[in-house]
Amino acid sequence: MTIREMREQLKETQNGFSARYGIPVRTLQNWEAGIRKPPEYIELLLGERVKRDLVNHKTATLPEYSANKQNLPQRRDYIGPAAWLEAVYEALGRDVVFGLDEALMCEERFCGRNDEFVIWIYGDDSLAHYNGVVVLGNRISTYDVANKNGIRHTTFNRTICDALANEDLLDMQGITEALSRYYFEHKNSFDGIVIPPEHQERFEALARDVAEYYSD
Numbered sequence: 001m002t003i004r005e006m007r008e009q010l011k012e013t014q015n016g017f018s019a020r021y022g023i024p025v026r027t028l029q030n031w032e033a034g035i036r037k038p039p040e041y042i043e044l045l046l047g048e049r050v051k052r053d054l055v056n057h058k059t060a061t062l063p064e065y066s067a068n069k070q071n072l073p074q075r076r077d078y079i080g081p082a083a084w085l086e087a088v089y090e091a092l093g094r095d096v097v098f099g100l101d102e103a104l105m106c107e108e109r110f111c112g113r114n115d116e117f118v119i120w121i122y123g124d125d126s127l128a129h130y131n132g133v134v135v136l137g138n139r140i141s142t143y144d145v146a147n148k149n150g151i152r153h154t155t156f157n158r159t160i161c162d163a164l165a166n167e168d169l170l171d172m173q174g175i176t177e178a179l180s181r182y183y184f185e186h187k188n189s190f191d192g193i194v195i196p197p198e199h200q201e202r203f204e205a206l207a208r209d210v211a212e213y214y215s216d
Helices: 003-009 014-021 025-033 040-055 081-092 100-106 125-129 156-165 173-185 197-215
Strands: 119-122 133-137 145-148 151-154
Touching: 003 014, 003 025, 003 040, 014 025, 014 040, 081 100, 081 151, 100 119, 100 151, 100 156, 100 173, 125 133, 151 156, 156 173, 156 197, 173 197
Parallel strands: 119 133
Antiparallel strands: 145 151
16 A cells, blocks of 8 residues: 555545645655655555554544534534434444543543533444544444443453543543542552553553542
């Protein structure tokens, strides 16, 4: 798979692909035009990263409100997150899997916000025609999916991994609260959470912050 094919599979512009993987735009343009060839190890590394991101999609930007998109039920119109999540789930279709903050709300690890706008899901790209929807990926392993009250969402372990992959864009309040609860429920331990090597260092720093916050 060429660099251009990798970028097109992710449906990224050259600027977006460059920002995602830290490649200068001019360098990427030269690679795609055949003016220069990327080192083989870079090509292999990018290929692995792209394959991973196609399943666990690291988004590059957050959506903005558009009058041309459909609106989903508003969090402020519901008492408690459960009723709101059910309404959104019905609107999007029951093939979707909630991720990140919505997954944490499904598990009652995070209460959410009254002005909730961004909704993280795994599902079809066409669902991005709703305001606020961010499609993390089109497919997700059944091992990473849980079901509570008939609503599918990512497992806690997968939610943490997705949060670390999208940390630059995500408000980490929900993740921090959820990790604090996990730490308390597991007797001051993060045992049971498995983090990929590329996110291990950042998770350890986050875990230290959570442990210090909890002990205060």
